[in-house]
Amino acid sequence: xxxxxxxxxxxxxxxxxxxxxxxxxxxxxxxxxxxxxxxxxxxxxxxxxxxxxxxxxxxxxxxxxxxxxxxxxxxxxxxxxxxxxxxxxxxxxxxxxxxxxxxxxxxxxxxxxxxxxxxxxxxxxxxxxxxxxxxxxxxxxxxxxxxxxxxxxxxxxxxxxxxxxxxxxxxxxxxxxxxxxxxxxxxxxxxxxxxxxxxxxxxxxxxxxxxxxxxxxxxxxxxxxxxxxxxxxxxxxxxxxxxxxxxxxxxxxxxxxxxxxxxxxxxxxxxxxxxxxxxxxxxxxxxxxxxxxxxxxxxxxxxxxxxxxxxxxxxxxxxxxxxxxxxxxxxxxxxxxxxxxxxxxxxxxxxxxxxxxxxxxxxxxxxxxxxxxxxxxxxxxxxxxxxxxxxxxxxxxxxxxxxxxxxxxxxxxxxxxxxxxxxxxxxxxxxxxxxxxxxxxxxxxxxxxxxxxxxxxxxxxxxxxxxxxxxxxxxxxxxxxxxxxxxx
Numbered sequence: 365x366x367x368x369x370x371x372x373x374x375x376x377x378x379x380x381x382x383x384x385x386x387x388x389x390x391x392x393x394x395x396x397x398x399x400x401x402x403x404x405x406x407x408x409x410x411x412x413x414x415x416x417x418x419x420x421x422x423x424x425x426x427x428x429x430x431x432x433x434x435x436x437x438x439x440x441x442x443x444x445x446x447x448x449x450x451x452x453x454x455x456x457x458x459x460x461x462x463x464x465x466x467x468x469x470x471x472x473x474x475x476x477x478x479x480x481x482x483x484x485x486x487x488x489x490x491x492x493x494x495x496x497x498x499x500x501x502x503x504x505x506x507x508x509x510x511x512x513x514x515x516x517x518x519x520x521x522x523x524x525x526x527x528x529x530x531x532x533x534x535x536x537x538x539x540x541x542x543x544x545x546x547x548x549x550x551x552x553x554x555x556x557x558x559x560x561x562x563x564x565x566x567x568x569x570x571x572x573x574x575x576x577x578x579x580x581x582x583x584x585x586x587x588x589x590x591x592x593x594x595x596x597x598x599x600x601x602x603x604x605x606x607x608x609x610x611x612x613x614x615x616x617x618x619x620x621x622x623x624x625x626x627x628x629x630x631x632x633x634x635x636x637x638x639x640x641x642x643x644x645x646x647x648x649x650x651x652x653x654x655x656x657x658x659x660x661x662x663x664x665x666x667x668x669x670x671x672x673x674x675x676x677x678x679x680x681x682x683x684x685x686x687x688x689x690x691x692x693x694x695x696x697x698x699x700x701x702x703x704x705x706x707x708x709x710x711x712x713x714x715x716x717x718x719x720x721x722x723x724x725x726x727x728x729x730x731x732x733x734x735x736x737x738x739x740x741x742x743x744x745x746x747x748x749x750x751x752x753x754x755x756x757x758x759x760x761x762x763x764x765x766x767x768x769x770x771x772x773x774x775x776x777x778x779x780x781x782x783x784x785x786x787x788x789x790x791x792x793x794x795x796x797x798x799x800x801x802x803x804x805x806x807x808x809x810x811x812x813x814x815x816x817x818x819x820x821x822x823x824x825x826x827x828x829x830x831x832x833x834x835x836x837x838x839x840x841x842x843x844x845x846x847x848x849x850x851x852x
Contacts, residue, residue: 376629378416378622381407382607384634384642385422385469388448389433392455393681394712395635398667398700402774403633404461405701408825409769411462418623420610421456422467423449426586427503427599428577441585445470458685460693460828467610469587469602477614478602479590485652488534494574497523503599504641505574518637531576531589538648539566545657551647552660554772555707558636562643573645575601604646607632608655630658639663662772665709667700682712691851694827695721698778701826705775718851724782726848729823729830732785736816737837737844739797742806749814750807757787758815765822774826781822788815813838 383403386396400421407419424430425445434444449468456463467474482489496505501519505526515522543566545551546559553559576595577586586596605613612619624630634642639661647657669682687696699720704710749755761784768777797808817838824831836842 376627377414378625378628379407379410379418380611380623380628380630381410381417381419382610382632383421384632384638385424385467385603385606386452387427387429388423388425388445388452389427389429391448391681392452392684394684394687394700395667395681396452397455397459397684397696398704399633399635399664400455400461401459401697401700402662402664404459405774405825406631406633406769406772407462408828412821412824418464418611419462420465420467420607421461421463422465422606422610423452423469424599424603424606425449425468425470426597426602427500428582428585429500429503431583431585432500441583455684458688458693459697465610467606469599469606471609473615474602474606474609475587477609478587478597478605480614481605481608481649481653482590482597484654485533485649488537488652489531489575490534491529491531493527493529494532495525495527496574498526499523526581528578528581530574530578531592531595533573533575533648533652535570535573535645535648538651539570541651542566542644542647545647546643551643551657553643554660554662557707558639558643558661558663561639565640565644570644573648574598600641600645601649604641604649624656626656628656629660630656631660631662632658633662633664635666636663665704665707667704668709668711670713671711687717691717691721692829692848694830695725695848698725698827701774702778703775706773721848721851726850728782728785730847732788733816733834733837733847734844735792736788736809736812739809739812741813741840742810744806745810745813746807747814749811750804751791751811754787754791754811754815757784758818761822762818769825777822778826781819784815784819784822788812788819 381403383400386392403419403421407417411417430445431441434441437444445468453466455461456466497508497511498505499516499519499521501516501521506516506523510517511523542551543563546553546562546566553562575598576589577598579588579594579596582596584596586599587602589595589597608620608624611623613624622628632642642661650657684696699717700710702720702724703712703716749758761780764780765777768774768780791808791812795804795808796802797805797812799805802808816834820831820834820838830847833842833845833847837844
């Protein structure tokens, strides 16, 4: 990542951070958890730096596949969406996520925001008859050349041939401006490899954006087109607008300006499978409305399961709540953040999860905290490190950590903290501070407690519950306790 991105991240003191909103046609899985935890880490980190942060998430409830999922269960769509949305909202507690706002696309607030937005860009909207191949799974039209053996490459099903009259957004007139903004990184795409993919989209003969569906094809579910009851707004259109709904658009203009103004660092966390919607369609919608664009689109890697994509449509999923019940919230947060890097997918297996838990958490962090807390507390604790090597180790890790966090390299930030932990273990073995006859034992213990406090600071965005337990032991509010019990 370029130095320019680092400087932009550091120069603003207001942050809008969002996850993609989730389709609710099936239960939450680890893939959902990964994105939310990554975004939560950045939100907590920036708050810790003294920044004003608004962190939002939500659920996407207006698509045709939501209707089909409800019908399959024999439920009314309203009842189905209420129950399923709550499952995703419950992830906030299960994963210890620090949301400031959670938005549902079927809500009255999103309806009002979408209607306001539609009217704002009405000059760029027109209606025409259209024929195309529609994938219900993607909730999007596909070009014939994008199919693999006549099927959607993501959902492995043939798309439907659709012929109807719909509304379109005149995307082509903003193509040149958007291309320039991406090239000059007014809209930054992270990692940079996806920048070229975004530009390649714009090099293609990209079609105008179809933003409505016939009410009949939508099974009369979704938000209506203002002034035209025969049409429903395309679910991706109101889904993208929900980012604005969550911060007051259409309800509270002062709140909205404070959280989406030009002085706000606006960061979307998304998966690479919805890249086009966020780097092409969403920016064009904002340009048409005369609103600021996002600052950064962060595209995370996938979490695979035995080498295959974890997805509802393929039936390859893992329930995050079951892992939390067996291990802990922080154990799950650690595994996902440690296994998946910015540019490389991570793979889940029960065996790998248990290894990370035992080696890194129980025998690593948990054991180090136990070793330090077990040492007799010094009569007086120094506010600065005495040992020069300890001071150098802490300073070097601090630099690595801040550099990694500022560049979204969460895995590398964790690795740097574990390097500091390794130094502490070596320091303890070398100095043997439990030996009362050692003249410098109190200084060594003071150093170790001070470094442990710094380790807690570093880990706070990642493992907030564990850090609270470490601080409670350091401060003597509780006695020595096991942070990560051994799992049989």
